[in-house]
Amino acid sequence: MGIVDLGDGRQASYMVVGEGEALLWFSGGPGMAAHLWAGAAELIGDRFAVHLIDPHGSGESTPPGDPSAYDFEGHAEFYDRVRAALGLDRVGVLGWSFGGAVAVTYAARFSEVTDFCVVVAGFAVGEAVDLEAEGEAAPAMERALARYADAEWYQSAREVLDEWTPRVLAATEVAEVDAMLDAVLPFYFAYPDRPPSRTALEELRATASLDLAAIRHWESGGYQQADVRPSLADVRCPTLVLAGAEDFIAGPAQARHLVQGIRGATYAVVAGCGHMIPLEAPDEFRELVLRWHIGLTRP
Numbered sequence: 001m002g003i004v005d006l007g008d009g010r011q012a013s014y015m016v017v018g019e020g021e022a023l024l025w026f027s028g029g030p031g032m033a034a035h036l037w038a039g040a041a042e043l044i045g046d047r048f049a050v051h052l053i054d055p056h057g058s059g060e061s062t063p064p065g066d067p068s069a070y071d072f073e074g075h076a077e078f079y080d081r082v083r084a085a086l087g088l089d090r091v092g093v094l095g096w097s098f099g100g101a102v103a104v105t106y107a108a109r110f111s112e113v114t115d116f117c118v119v120v121a122g123f124a125v126g127e128a129v130d131l132e133a134e135g136e137a138a139p140a141m142e143r144a145l146a147r148y149a150d151a152e153w154y155q156s157a158r159e160v161l162d163e164w165t166p167r168v169l170a171a172t173e174v175a176e177v178d179a180m181l182d183a184v185l186p187f188y189f190a191y192p193d194r195p196p197s198r199t200a201l202e203e204l205r206a207t208a209s210l211d212l213a214a215i216r217h218w219e220s221g222g223y224q225q226a227d228v229r230p231s232l233a234d235v236r237c238p239t240l241v242l243a244g245a246e247d248f249i250a251g252p253a254q255a256r257h258l259v260q261g262i263r264g265a266t267y268a269v270v271a272g273c274g275h276m277i278p279l280e281a282p283d284e285f286r287e288l289v290l291r292w293h294i295g296l297t298r299p
Contacts, residue, residue: 001013001014001015001035001059002016003060004085004086005085006081006082006085007085009062010062010081011061011062012053012054012056012060012062012078012081012082012085013034013053013054013059013060013061014051014052014054014082014086015034015035015038015051015052016049016050016051016052017038017041017042017049017050017052018041018042018044018046018047018048018049018050019045019046019049020045020047020048020049021048021049021092021115022048022049022051022088022090022091022092023044023048023049023050023092023093023094024051024053024082024083024088024091024092024093024094024106025037025050025052025053025094025096026053026075026079026093026096026099026100026106027054027055027058027099028095028096028098029055029058029097029098029210029215030055030070030098030210030211030215030217030218031057031058031070031210031212031213031214031215031218032058032208032209033058033059033209034052034053034054034055034059035052035054035059036204036207036208037052037096037278038052039279040282040285043278043282043286044286044289044290048092050094051082051088053079053082055078055079055211055214056069056070056074056078057070057211057214058211061078064078067213067217068217070213070214070217070222071222072101072105072226072228073109075099075102075105076102076105076106076109076110079093079102079106080106080109080110080113089113090114090115091113091115092115092118093106093107093116093117093118094117094118094119094120094289095118095119095120095122096120096121096122096277097120097122097123097249098123098218099122100119100120100121100122100123100258101122101123101124101228103117103118103119103122104117104119104122104231104232104235104239104258104262105231107235107239108231108234108235109234111234111235111236111237114237115237115238116237116238116239116240116293116296117235117239117240118240118289118292119239119240119241119255119258120277120278121242121243121244121247121249121250121251121275121276121277122241122243122250122254122255122258123226123228123250124227124228124250124255124257124258125137125226125227125228125229125257126222126223126225126226127223127224128224128225129224129226129227135253136256137253137254140248140253141248141249144246144247144248144274145158145248147190148186151186153186156183157183157184157186157187160183161184164180164184165219165223167180168180168216168219169216169220171212173212174209174210174211174212177210177212177215178208181210182205182208185204185205185208186201187248187275188248188249188274188275189201189274189275189276189279189280190245190246190272190273190274191274191280196279196280196282197276197279197280200276200279200280228257228258229257232258232261232262233261233263236263238264238266239258239262239264239265239266240266240268240288240289240293241255241258241259241262241265241266241267241268242268242269242270242285242289243255243267243268243269243270244269244270244273244274244275244276244277244280244281245269245270245271245272245273246272246273246274247273248275249275250275252269255267255269270284270288
């Protein structure tokens with residue numbers, strides 16, 4: 001793990017996996033440390049130098065001075081400061097979940113340095129926005145969750161999920177939220193009892209932690225009112241959008257917003273997969289990303 005000085009007493013922690021074209025990997029959560037994705041980054045490390053950057057407030061990265069900077073725009077600005085501090089000229093960006101929304105925000109705002117964008121299980125619109133528009137995301141979430149109804153862990157996990165926002169806002173220690181995350185993580189996999197999902201789930205439970213300030217800001221209205229659609233027309237680089245067919249958070253209903261708004265975007269649905277595409281379907285993830293990128297660079 002390296003540390004880069006951002007000036008003004010600020011710093012960012014990061015690690016680099018692989019060699020090749022520079023790729024910035026944006027984690028989810030918000031507030032998940034980047035090292036959790038080191039194994040996934042290795043899947044494409046033979047083509048990219050994947051820069052796994054801890055978001056501000058996570059790992060050894062300095063928290064933002066203003067909590068409002070935990071939004072998509074604030075994360076994008078932070079990551080661009082890191083890019084510049086690392087001496088990277090042009091980059092590709094890849095974001096998972098919350099990081100997917102950050103990736104399209106970054107590509108729109110910093111188009112002059114962004115060569116391509118990959119969105120993995122990306123988030124597009126918040127719950128309140130979707131409900132007001134009578135959208136598909138909320139019904140799709142309920143259908144996806146119903147798949148697990150017979151699992152022995154379902155009831156306890158569903159209770160945590162249904163109480164997620166008020167419990168996060170009431171939490172005073174990050175350990176409280178981390179315990180909640182442990183309970184609901186099986187929902188993030190289409191088939192949590194199958195390998196490699198079972199192994200990935202156990203590793204996440206042992207290592208995953210959230211930045212309390214980031215997740216509290218997100219649940220204080222950021223999630224409910226989020227909407228990246230106004231910025232999508234400004235995404236000018238080639239963009240790949242991947243969605244898990246059984247993803248309860250950011251499945252096809254969310255992905256379609258991104259694909260409809262980004263001119264020329266390529267879209268693929270990974271069958272039998274939930275929210276953790278690189279972990280649950282590693283071979284498909286690698287093939288889809290590399291085949292698409294090779295297509296961009298082939299004469």
